[in-house]
Amino acid sequence: MHLDIVFENEDFVALNKPAGLLSIPDRIGKELSLKDFLKESYGNIYTVHRLDRNTSGIIVFAKTEEAHKELSLLFEGREMEKFYVGLVNGQMIYPSGTIDAAIAEHPGKTTKMITHVKGKPSITDYEVLESFRLYSWVQFQIHTGRTHQIRVHMQHLGHSIVCDEIYGDPKPILLSSIKRNFKLAKLAEEEKPILARLGLHSHRLNFTLKGKAFNLEAPIPKDLKALLQQLRKWKG
16 A cells, blocks of 8 residues: 655654544454554554544554653644545535533444543544535644544534544435536446545644644645535536
């Protein structure tokens, strides 16, 4: 597998993870993860944080135990600035805001989280970057690192991330839902989706390690870029 390395030094490696790939091995261990591929190239590698399988974007792994400890403390101490971008369903009422809603594990589903007063404190800032007829393109900054935090918080607001099979509507986005008078190509049996995975991307990480400031960014992937292009084209 080609590793899309954004930056690396003697302490850590930052990569642009593709959607559909596990960050680290799951409990079953039958499926290869990004960490498995990194082990082949680097030998020892240490998990600092993770991204959901279908979330793309910037992710950091430590190369040494010392760097692992220092980077982990940055995440735990909220000294790591984490920015995401994503497409949500609907037009949001307020152009920016803060979601302060505690998150807990779902009592009946091990892979699902919920907002609950007895959950762990969870804070997400959001800013609408562009509005469309059916969707909003939003930037998020998470100040805590709860499982599925952005996805849970956007469901809480009533604007779930597009193509979210757990917290929203799993249906893929088709051009026919955006383009007026859409006609399927003569030779095509069925329409191919523009986006068929969770519309969320880990965009930037800003932090200071050993006195040096790092501002790491993963470019918006092709599938989200193509979707935004179509949304802008047919916005009118």
